[in-house]
Amino acid sequence: MTRGAGTWPRYWVTFATIVGKEFRRFTRIWVQTVLPSVITTTLYFLIFGELIGGRIGPMGGLPYLDFIVPGLVLMAVITNAYSNVVSSFYSSKFSRYVEELLVSPAPNWIILAGYVAGGVARGLTVGATVMLVAMLFTRIEVHSPAVTLLVLCMTAVLFSLGGFINAIYANSFDDISIVPTFVLTPLTYLGGVFYSIDLLPGFWQAVSLANPVLYMVNGFRYGLHGVTDIPLGWAFGIILAFIVGLSWFSLSLLRRGVGIKS
Amino acid sequence: MPPALAVTALVKTYRGGLQALKGVDLRVDAGDFFALLGPNGAGKSTLIGIIASLVTKTSGQVRVFGHDLDLDPEAVKSCIGLVPQEFNFNLFLPAGEVVVNQAGYYGIPRREARVRAERYLRQLDLWERRDTEMRRLSGGMKRRLMIARALVHEPRLLILDEPTAGVDIEIRRSMWAFLKELNAQGTTIILTTHYLEEAESLCRNIAIINDGEIAERTSIAALLGRLHTETFVLNLKGRVTELPQLGGFVLNHVDDCTLEVEMNREHTINGLFDALSRNGIEVLSLRNKQNRLERLFLDMVDQNQADARGAP
Numbered sequence: 001m002t003r004g005a006g007t008w009p010r011y012w013v014t015f016a017t018i019v020g021k022e023f024r025r026f027t028r029i030w031v032q033t034v035l036p037s038v039i040t041t042t043l044y045f046l047i048f049g050e051l052i053g054g055r056i057g058p059m060g061g062l063p064y065l066d067f068i069v070p071g072l073v074l075m076a077v078i079t080n081a082y083s084n085v086v087s088s089f090y091s092s093k094f095s096r097y098v099e100e101l102l103v104s105p106a107p108n109w110i111i112l113a114g115y116v117a118g119g120v121a122r123g124l125t126v127g128a129t130v131m132l133v134a135m136l137f138t139r140i141e142v143h144s145p146a147v148t149l150l151v152l153c154m155t156a157v158l159f160s161l162g163g164f165i166n167a168i169y170a171n172s173f174d175d176i177s178i179v180p181t182f183v184l185t186p187l188t189y190l191g192g193v194f195y196s197i198d199l200l201p202g203f204w205q206a207v208s209l210a211n212p213v214l215y216m217v218n219g220f221r222y223g224l225h226g227v228t229d230i231p232l233g234w235a236f237g238i239i240l241a242f243i244v245g246l247s248w249f250s251l252s253l254l255r256r257g258v259g260i261k262s
Numbered sequence: 263m264p265p266a267l268a269v270t271a272l273v274k275t276y277r278g279g280l281q282a283l284k285g286v287d288l289r290v291d292a293g294d295f296f297a298l299l300g301p302n303g304a305g306k307s308t309l310i311g312i313i314a315s316l317v318t319k320t321s322g323q324v325r326v327f328g329h330d331l332d333l334d335p336e337a338v339k340s341c342i343g344l345v346p347q348e349f350n351f352n353l354f355l356p357a358g359e360v361v362v363n364q365a366g367y368y369g370i371p372r373r374e375a376r377v378r379a380e381r382y383l384r385q386l387d388l389w390e391r392r393d394t395e396m397r398r399l400s401g402g403m404k405r406r407l408m409i410a411r412a413l414v415h416e417p418r419l420l421i422l423d424e425p426t427a428g429v430d431i432e433i434r435r436s437m438w439a440f441l442k443e444l445n446a447q448g449t450t451i452i453l454t455t456h457y458l459e460e461a462e463s464l465c466r467n468i469a470i471i472n473d474g475e476i477a478e479r480t481s482i483a484a485l486l487g488r489l490h491t492e493t494f495v496l497n498l499k500g501r502v503t504e505l506p507q508l509g510g511f512v513l514n515h516v517d518d519c520t521l522e523v524e525m526n527r528e529h530t531i532n533g534l535f536d537a538l539s540r541n542g543i544e545v546l547s548l549r550n551k552q553n554r555l556e557r558l559f560l561d562m563v564d565q566n567q568a569d570a571r572g573a574p
Contacts (some may be wrong), residue, residue: 098352104415262311
């Protein structure tokens with residue numbers, strides 16, 4: 001099909017409509033979407049940073065509180081980007097208003113991009129709020145703003161895609177909590193949020209390298225503090241590879257109508 | 263001008279083996295008001311679902327105003343507005359936002375979307391409810407909202423799947439008037455309904471689908487012309503205890519003030535009234551015992567089922 005002159009502006013309007021709808025959704029229910037992560041991470045800063053952290057001593061060359069800040073911010077980004085897309089897209093399937101999009105001329109990649117951007121918006125909103133909370137506990141000087149922002153955005157994109165795939169396959173509201181509980185939480189906790197992988201024995205260090213969250217946490221830690229367990233190029237390469245793979249898979253699910261068309 | 267809809271050899275087999283459509287061919291001309299009728303499970307919703315891109319076809323071709331669904335789905339979708347049978351919107355959004363968002367999905371900028379949303383919400387008596395969450399609207403309002411949502415991108419082909427189900431008579435009549443006006447302005451309309459009176463009063467042409475196949479595709483007038491007999495119910499001014507003998511008319515006694523008259527197409531209503539007057543019977547009012555289209559429809563479905571049972 002050839003695309004006329006008005007096609008790209010039309011695509012932009014469609015994309016902006018989906019993103020706007022998603023943004024209004026999570027800001028309208030901010031008590032359920034933004035506040036819980038802020039409270040949880042405040043408790044982490046208070047307990048692990050202030051109370052226990054003082055007794056742990058430096059980690060990776062940083063005070064323990066400073067060491068865990070990047071991981072906790074990223075944990076909030078991951079959880080919120082994922083939750084936003086999985087709950088929003090599954091709700092649209094459950095109540096059948098996904099059909100509003102399916103009957104429209106919006107191409108699949110715009111639908112995917114819109115939902116992913118919505119997830120990124122929530123992830124970054126909560127991540128920024130958590131960062132502000134962290135500044136109440138410690139002084140944060142950003143080592144590389146470009147790396148920091150890039151890692152945050154790429155991580156939010158990656159987990160928004162994960163949430164989208166989960167929503168496509170989910171057949172009940174129970175199904176949308178399985179992956180966060182049994183996959184996301186272990187990956188995040190074992191992704192070097194609270195410790196440096198240098199502390200692990202050689203075998204477990206090698207196992208940790210298979211965890212994509214490790215690359216994101218370390219990339220983000222480099223952006224904030226200039227310290228990382230992983231070479232930065234590797235971190236970006238791995239995140240990008242996951243984004244490309246999951247995007248391709250999501251589009252193929254949409255093209256085949258898996259979970260949304262009979 | 264290409265037809266509004268041209269469906270060729272359309273087949274849909276669901277996972278599990280159920281063949282919902284068995285090679286449907288259907289053509290709807292531009293500007294038509296077209297009825298698609300069939301018993302439950304006949305394949306109507308599957309056919310509509312495929313045309314609207316909600317169901318994946320197994321094989322066959324769908325063209326809308328000359329655009330092929332396989333080759334140019336965006337052009338096909340831009341031409342179609344769908345009012346589905348089931349409510350399908352976010353119940354927590356205000357009514358106005360549902361319509362404006364839908365326009366956005368079609369690429370209509372928000373400012374223009376708001377203008378159009380106001381136009382259609384006013385036309386369908388929903389403007390005062392624009393800030394009301396969908397879940398707080400009545401069933402009739404939700405049905406009208408779905409029509410406004412389907413029209414906001416100004417489609418050339420509007421498909422309505424049971425649009426007046428569960429709607430009270432007054433609102434149904436106002437929806438009919440709205441749809442007639444829309445059709446008069448050039449929008450092609452395809453309607454499925456269980457109210458056959460609705461199809462008879464609105465539509466010019468009709469297809470009857472049964473068991474995944476088009477059993478009939480003709481004009482409403484031609485279809486009604488096949489009725490050999492009609493039965494009328496007469497409300498009488500006085501009491502009638504004994505039935506008179508009227509040549510050519512079969513009279514049945516319902517009660518002292520009500521008669522049923524069965525007459526074939528060779529006779530006229532004028533002839534009936536003349537005969538009744540000669541026997542001193544005065545008629546207050548008259549109505550069809552059964553909707554004419556309903557009767558034909560039931561006869562046709564019965565015939566098809568009999569044919570299917572008799573098939574080797």
